[in-house]
Amino acid sequence: MTNRMQLTGWILAACLASPALAEDADPAAGEKVFSKCKACHQVGPDARNRVGPELNGIIGRPIAALPDFKYSEAFQEKAAEGMVWSEENLTIYLQKPKDFIPGNKMTFPGLRKEEDITNVLAYLATFP
Template sequence: MFLKTVTAVALTALALPAFAEGDAAAGEKVFNKCKSCHAVGEGAKNKVGPMLNGIVGAEAGKVEDFKYSDALMAKAEEGLVWDEESLTAFLTKPKDYIPGTKMSFNGLRKEEEIANVIAYMATFE
């Protein structure tokens, strides 16, 4: 019994890094929740929210011709970079992560959806 438990824990721990990377194909479906305000891909333009090409790993508040909220710009001045950790926190509850953000979306509830949509956005440079 002990050996089965240790094996299960070890296999779970080994699977976590793969989970963090996400599934870009599944993330494309999740991104449908974002499309009304954001665009990605060739010819992407700002909408209600900024276009998101190159967002993963980018400094916050840098998309040209987009007027960000004062709250987001304050975070940008503090050095916010949209890495996996910050995107995960923001996409979970945008208004908790950046109080005063203009983003009206309440957030994604499932960790898997967040990892997948980040993986999808990462495919757009």
């Protein structure tokens, strides 16, 4: 299976599974889920890059767009392709980061529950 076919399959699966920012999404629950991300990422007015980039405004932002963060080659390649962190792409990425963007440096294995992904995206959406 080609990478493009695999990517198309991932996007289709995410879209069919549930809309990323469903009406029943709970940003407060998402904040609790985000505690798993805090070792590497920050959000909020004082957010700084850590091992991973700060995530303010991540939804809708082009991938690898922060000029003061050193992204992996895998992320730089996706940036060159014009990839954007849409709700759908983030949903798929958060399920299995290494599968969605092979070669990326993120060691986090992913979130298993769709509800956790939906809620963490709702939380991230509160930081435009």
